Amino acid sequence: MVSKSADKFDRFLINQFTSFLELIGIANFRGFRKEDFEGLDLIGKISTEDYLDLKRIMHRKIEKFMIQLYKKVSTELTFKHTFWRVAKVNGKNPWIWSAIYFYDDNPDMHVNHYPNINFNFLPGGIDLSLNAETQNSIRFLLRKISQDSASFDKAVAKLSDFKLNPYYKLQYLPQDNFIWLLIDGYPQKIEQKSIETLKSDLDTIKQNWQKVKHTLLYRMETKDLRKDSNNFYTDNEILFARNKNPNPNYGIRINKLYSSWCIEQQKDIVRFISQEIQRLRPLLKYLFNDAK
Secondary structure, eight states: OOOTTSOHHHHHHHHHHHHHHHHTTSSOOOOOOHHHHHGGGGTTTSOHHHHHHHHHHHHHHHHHHHHHHHHHHGGGOTTSEEEEEEOOOOSSSSOEEEEEEEEOSOTTSOTTSSOEEEEEEETTEEEEEEEEOSHHHHHHHHHHHHHOHHHHHHHTTTOTTOEEEEEEEEEEETTTEEEEEEOTTOOEEOSHHHHHHHHHHHHHHHHTHHHHHHHHHHHHHTTOSBOTTSOBOOHHHHHHHHHHOSSOEEEEEEEEEEEHHHHHHOSOHHHHHHHHHHHHHHHHHHHHTTOO
Protein backbone atom coordinates (compact mmCIF):
# COMPACT_ATOMS: atom_id res chain seq x y z
CA MET A 1 0.00 0.00 0.00
CA VAL A 2 1.22 3.51 -0.82
CA SER A 3 1.82 5.69 2.26
CA LYS A 4 -0.59 8.60 2.74
CA SER A 5 2.41 10.77 3.56
CA ALA A 6 3.83 10.44 0.05
CA ASP A 7 3.10 13.43 -2.16
CA LYS A 8 0.93 13.13 -5.27
CA PHE A 9 3.84 12.70 -7.69
CA ASP A 10 5.55 10.10 -5.49
CA ARG A 11 2.32 8.13 -5.25
CA PHE A 12 1.97 8.28 -9.04
CA LEU A 13 5.50 6.91 -9.56
CA ILE A 14 5.01 4.16 -6.96
CA ASN A 15 1.70 3.13 -8.52
CA GLN A 16 3.24 3.06 -12.00
CA PHE A 17 6.19 0.98 -10.79
CA THR A 18 3.89 -1.44 -8.94
CA SER A 19 1.75 -1.79 -12.07
CA PHE A 20 4.89 -2.60 -14.06
CA LEU A 21 5.94 -5.29 -11.56
CA GLU A 22 2.43 -6.71 -11.70
CA LEU A 23 2.48 -6.94 -15.48
CA ILE A 24 5.86 -8.67 -15.73
CA GLY A 25 4.77 -11.23 -13.18
CA ILE A 26 6.66 -10.10 -10.08
CA ALA A 27 3.73 -8.48 -8.28
CA ASN A 28 0.27 -9.96 -7.76
CA PHE A 29 -2.80 -8.91 -9.73
CA ARG A 30 -4.29 -5.82 -8.06
CA GLY A 31 -7.41 -5.30 -10.13
CA PHE A 32 -8.38 -3.27 -13.18
CA ARG A 33 -8.32 0.49 -13.64
CA LYS A 34 -10.69 2.56 -15.74
CA GLU A 35 -7.76 3.39 -18.03
CA ASP A 36 -7.26 -0.30 -18.83
CA PHE A 37 -10.67 -0.39 -20.52
CA GLU A 38 -10.41 3.05 -22.12
CA GLY A 39 -7.21 1.92 -23.85
CA LEU A 40 -9.21 -0.67 -25.79
CA ASP A 41 -11.12 2.17 -27.46
CA LEU A 42 -7.97 3.53 -29.09
CA ILE A 43 -8.28 1.15 -32.05
CA GLY A 44 -7.70 3.13 -35.28
CA LYS A 45 -6.65 6.19 -33.26
CA ILE A 46 -3.02 5.15 -32.64
CA SER A 47 -0.62 2.97 -34.62
CA THR A 48 -1.48 -0.72 -34.86
CA GLU A 49 1.72 -1.71 -33.03
CA ASP A 50 1.05 0.71 -30.16
CA TYR A 51 -2.52 -0.57 -29.96
CA LEU A 52 -1.35 -4.19 -29.88
CA ASP A 53 1.09 -3.30 -27.08
CA LEU A 54 -1.81 -1.88 -25.06
CA LYS A 55 -3.85 -5.03 -25.65
CA ARG A 56 -0.93 -7.26 -24.66
CA ILE A 57 -0.69 -5.44 -21.33
CA MET A 58 -4.43 -5.86 -20.77
CA HIS A 59 -4.16 -9.51 -21.85
CA ARG A 60 -1.61 -10.20 -19.09
CA LYS A 61 -3.91 -8.63 -16.53
CA ILE A 62 -6.84 -10.72 -17.75
CA GLU A 63 -4.76 -13.91 -17.51
CA LYS A 64 -3.86 -13.12 -13.89
CA PHE A 65 -7.50 -12.30 -13.16
CA MET A 66 -8.71 -15.57 -14.71
CA ILE A 67 -6.19 -17.69 -12.78
CA GLN A 68 -7.46 -16.29 -9.48
CA LEU A 69 -11.12 -16.34 -10.52
CA TYR A 70 -11.03 -19.94 -11.74
CA LYS A 71 -9.43 -21.02 -8.48
CA LYS A 72 -12.38 -19.46 -6.63
CA VAL A 73 -15.28 -20.70 -8.78
CA SER A 74 -14.17 -24.05 -10.22
CA THR A 75 -15.15 -25.99 -7.08
CA GLU A 76 -18.70 -24.64 -7.47
CA LEU A 77 -19.00 -25.49 -11.17
CA THR A 78 -19.07 -29.25 -10.76
CA PHE A 79 -21.89 -29.93 -13.27
CA LYS A 80 -19.31 -30.73 -15.97
CA HIS A 81 -15.56 -30.72 -16.46
CA THR A 82 -14.31 -27.16 -16.89
CA PHE A 83 -11.32 -25.24 -18.20
CA TRP A 84 -10.64 -21.61 -19.06
CA ARG A 85 -8.80 -19.65 -21.72
CA VAL A 86 -8.14 -16.08 -22.84
CA ALA A 87 -8.42 -15.15 -26.51
CA LYS A 88 -5.29 -14.26 -28.46
CA VAL A 89 -4.45 -10.61 -28.93
CA ASN A 90 -5.40 -9.08 -32.30
CA GLY A 91 -5.90 -5.65 -33.77
CA LYS A 92 -9.27 -6.39 -35.38
CA ASN A 93 -11.62 -5.34 -32.57
CA PRO A 94 -11.70 -3.22 -29.40
CA TRP A 95 -12.11 -6.00 -26.87
CA ILE A 96 -10.53 -9.12 -25.39
CA TRP A 97 -12.61 -12.08 -24.28
CA SER A 98 -12.04 -14.95 -21.91
CA ALA A 99 -14.29 -17.87 -21.03
CA ILE A 100 -14.89 -20.82 -18.73
CA TYR A 101 -15.94 -23.86 -20.78
CA PHE A 102 -17.95 -26.95 -19.85
CA TYR A 103 -17.21 -30.31 -21.46
CA ASP A 104 -17.73 -34.09 -21.22
CA ASP A 105 -15.26 -36.98 -21.47
CA ASN A 106 -15.54 -36.95 -25.24
CA PRO A 107 -12.42 -35.93 -27.22
CA ASP A 108 -14.52 -35.38 -30.35
CA MET A 109 -16.80 -32.83 -28.69
CA HIS A 110 -16.38 -29.22 -29.81
CA VAL A 111 -15.21 -26.76 -27.15
CA ASN A 112 -18.45 -24.79 -27.63
CA HIS A 113 -20.80 -27.78 -27.55
CA TYR A 114 -22.34 -26.33 -24.38
CA PRO A 115 -22.91 -22.68 -23.44
CA ASN A 116 -19.94 -21.11 -21.66
CA ILE A 117 -19.38 -18.41 -19.08
CA ASN A 118 -17.99 -15.56 -21.14
CA PHE A 119 -16.18 -12.37 -20.15
CA ASN A 120 -15.93 -9.60 -22.73
CA PHE A 121 -13.49 -6.88 -21.69
CA LEU A 122 -14.83 -3.83 -23.53
CA PRO A 123 -13.98 -0.11 -23.57
CA GLY A 124 -16.95 0.38 -21.23
CA GLY A 125 -16.22 -2.41 -18.75
CA ILE A 126 -16.74 -6.17 -18.36
CA ASP A 127 -19.67 -7.94 -19.98
CA LEU A 128 -20.40 -11.20 -18.11
CA SER A 129 -22.64 -13.67 -19.91
CA LEU A 130 -23.89 -17.17 -20.27
CA ASN A 131 -22.96 -17.43 -23.92
CA ALA A 132 -24.18 -19.78 -26.69
CA GLU A 133 -22.84 -19.10 -30.18
CA THR A 134 -22.70 -22.44 -32.00
CA GLN A 135 -25.63 -24.42 -33.38
CA ASN A 136 -25.13 -27.19 -30.80
CA SER A 137 -24.96 -24.84 -27.83
CA ILE A 138 -27.98 -22.84 -29.01
CA ARG A 139 -30.07 -25.96 -29.58
CA PHE A 140 -29.03 -27.21 -26.15
CA LEU A 141 -29.90 -23.90 -24.47
CA LEU A 142 -33.31 -23.53 -26.13
CA ARG A 143 -34.22 -27.17 -25.49
CA LYS A 144 -33.30 -27.05 -21.80
CA ILE A 145 -35.02 -23.76 -20.99
CA SER A 146 -38.19 -24.90 -22.77
CA GLN A 147 -38.49 -28.21 -20.91
CA ASP A 148 -39.84 -26.92 -17.62
CA SER A 149 -41.02 -23.31 -17.57
CA ALA A 150 -41.61 -23.24 -13.78
CA SER A 151 -38.11 -24.57 -13.01
CA PHE A 152 -36.54 -22.18 -15.52
CA ASP A 153 -38.32 -19.14 -14.07
CA LYS A 154 -37.20 -20.22 -10.59
CA ALA A 155 -33.61 -20.60 -11.79
CA VAL A 156 -33.53 -17.02 -13.14
CA ALA A 157 -35.62 -15.44 -10.38
CA LYS A 158 -32.65 -13.55 -8.91
CA LEU A 159 -31.23 -12.45 -12.27
CA SER A 160 -33.54 -9.50 -12.91
CA ASP A 161 -30.52 -7.30 -13.74
CA PHE A 162 -29.33 -9.76 -16.41
CA LYS A 163 -30.81 -9.46 -19.90
CA LEU A 164 -31.60 -11.80 -22.78
CA ASN A 165 -29.68 -10.72 -25.90
CA PRO A 166 -30.07 -12.78 -29.12
CA TYR A 167 -28.05 -11.98 -32.23
CA TYR A 168 -28.02 -13.07 -35.84
CA LYS A 169 -24.60 -13.36 -37.46
CA LEU A 170 -23.10 -13.06 -40.93
CA GLN A 171 -19.69 -14.62 -41.55
CA TYR A 172 -17.39 -12.55 -43.79
CA LEU A 173 -14.10 -14.49 -43.47
CA PRO A 174 -13.13 -18.02 -42.34
CA GLN A 175 -12.98 -18.91 -38.63
CA ASP A 176 -14.36 -16.48 -36.07
CA ASN A 177 -15.10 -13.48 -38.29
CA PHE A 178 -18.76 -12.58 -37.95
CA ILE A 179 -20.94 -9.49 -37.99
CA TRP A 180 -23.13 -9.69 -34.86
CA LEU A 181 -26.45 -7.80 -34.98
CA LEU A 182 -28.92 -7.67 -32.11
CA ILE A 183 -32.40 -8.88 -33.09
CA ASP A 184 -35.02 -6.11 -33.06
CA GLY A 185 -36.90 -5.72 -29.78
CA TYR A 186 -34.07 -6.85 -27.51
CA PRO A 187 -32.69 -6.93 -24.85
CA GLN A 188 -35.53 -8.37 -22.78
CA LYS A 189 -36.07 -9.62 -19.26
CA ILE A 190 -35.13 -13.29 -18.77
CA GLU A 191 -38.34 -15.24 -18.30
CA GLN A 192 -40.25 -18.03 -20.04
CA LYS A 193 -42.40 -15.56 -21.96
CA SER A 194 -39.27 -14.01 -23.47
CA ILE A 195 -38.01 -17.46 -24.48
CA GLU A 196 -41.21 -18.24 -26.37
CA THR A 197 -40.95 -14.88 -28.13
CA LEU A 198 -37.29 -15.55 -28.88
CA LYS A 199 -38.00 -18.86 -30.64
CA SER A 200 -40.59 -17.12 -32.79
CA ASP A 201 -38.16 -14.29 -33.60
CA LEU A 202 -35.42 -16.76 -34.59
CA ASP A 203 -37.88 -18.53 -36.90
CA THR A 204 -38.81 -15.18 -38.48
CA ILE A 205 -35.13 -14.39 -39.17
CA LYS A 206 -34.70 -17.84 -40.74
CA GLN A 207 -37.80 -17.50 -42.94
CA ASN A 208 -36.69 -14.06 -44.15
CA TRP A 209 -32.97 -14.75 -44.23
CA GLN A 210 -32.42 -14.03 -47.93
CA LYS A 211 -33.98 -10.58 -47.52
CA VAL A 212 -32.04 -9.91 -44.30
CA LYS A 213 -28.80 -11.07 -45.94
CA HIS A 214 -29.49 -8.96 -49.04
CA THR A 215 -29.82 -5.83 -46.88
CA LEU A 216 -26.65 -6.62 -44.90
CA LEU A 217 -24.64 -7.11 -48.09
CA TYR A 218 -25.97 -3.82 -49.47
CA ARG A 219 -24.92 -2.02 -46.28
CA MET A 220 -21.45 -3.57 -46.55
CA GLU A 221 -21.14 -2.56 -50.21
CA THR A 222 -22.30 1.03 -49.63
CA LYS A 223 -20.02 1.39 -46.58
CA ASP A 224 -23.01 1.95 -44.31
CA LEU A 225 -21.69 -0.90 -42.13
CA ARG A 226 -18.19 -0.92 -40.65
CA LYS A 227 -16.08 -3.49 -38.85
CA ASP A 228 -15.39 -3.15 -35.13
CA SER A 229 -11.97 -1.80 -36.13
CA ASN A 230 -13.89 1.02 -37.89
CA ASN A 231 -12.58 -0.17 -41.28
CA PHE A 232 -14.87 -0.89 -44.23
CA TYR A 233 -15.41 -4.37 -45.64
CA THR A 234 -13.29 -5.33 -48.64
CA ASP A 235 -14.64 -6.71 -51.92
CA ASN A 236 -13.28 -10.16 -51.03
CA GLU A 237 -14.99 -10.10 -47.63
CA ILE A 238 -18.30 -9.09 -49.21
CA LEU A 239 -17.95 -11.86 -51.80
CA PHE A 240 -17.20 -14.39 -49.06
CA ALA A 241 -20.26 -13.23 -47.09
CA ARG A 242 -22.44 -13.50 -50.19
CA ASN A 243 -21.35 -17.08 -50.92
CA LYS A 244 -20.87 -18.44 -47.40
CA ASN A 245 -24.15 -17.77 -45.57
CA PRO A 246 -27.05 -19.80 -47.04
CA ASN A 247 -28.65 -19.87 -43.58
CA PRO A 248 -28.40 -17.54 -40.59
CA ASN A 249 -26.05 -18.11 -37.66
CA TYR A 250 -27.12 -17.04 -34.19
CA GLY A 251 -25.70 -16.11 -30.82
CA ILE A 252 -27.61 -15.95 -27.52
CA ARG A 253 -26.29 -14.23 -24.41
CA ILE A 254 -27.78 -13.86 -20.96
CA ASN A 255 -25.62 -11.03 -19.78
CA LYS A 256 -24.87 -8.07 -17.57
CA LEU A 257 -22.41 -5.20 -18.15
CA TYR A 258 -20.30 -3.95 -15.25
CA SER A 259 -19.01 -0.46 -16.04
CA SER A 260 -15.29 0.30 -15.89
CA TRP A 261 -16.04 2.72 -13.04
CA CYS A 262 -17.81 -0.04 -11.11
CA ILE A 263 -14.92 -2.44 -11.74
CA GLU A 264 -12.33 0.11 -10.61
CA GLN A 265 -14.21 0.74 -7.34
CA GLN A 266 -14.08 -2.91 -6.29
CA LYS A 267 -11.40 -3.57 -3.67
CA ASP A 268 -11.38 -7.26 -4.67
CA ILE A 269 -12.62 -7.65 -8.23
CA VAL A 270 -11.98 -11.41 -8.24
CA ARG A 271 -14.22 -11.87 -5.24
CA PHE A 272 -16.87 -9.55 -6.70
CA ILE A 273 -17.07 -11.36 -10.07
CA SER A 274 -17.00 -14.78 -8.39
CA GLN A 275 -20.05 -13.71 -6.37
CA GLU A 276 -21.79 -12.66 -9.59
CA ILE A 277 -21.03 -16.06 -11.11
CA GLN A 278 -22.53 -17.63 -7.99
CA ARG A 279 -25.76 -15.85 -8.89
CA LEU A 280 -25.74 -17.74 -12.20
CA ARG A 281 -25.31 -21.09 -10.43
CA PRO A 282 -29.05 -21.98 -10.16
CA LEU A 283 -29.42 -21.42 -13.91
CA LEU A 284 -26.26 -23.42 -14.67
CA LYS A 285 -27.42 -26.21 -12.38
CA TYR A 286 -30.78 -26.32 -14.13
CA LEU A 287 -29.18 -26.37 -17.58
CA PHE A 288 -26.56 -29.01 -16.86
CA ASN A 289 -28.67 -31.33 -14.75
CA ASP A 290 -28.62 -34.58 -16.79
CA ALA A 291 -27.29 -32.60 -19.77
CA LYS A 292 -26.51 -34.55 -22.92
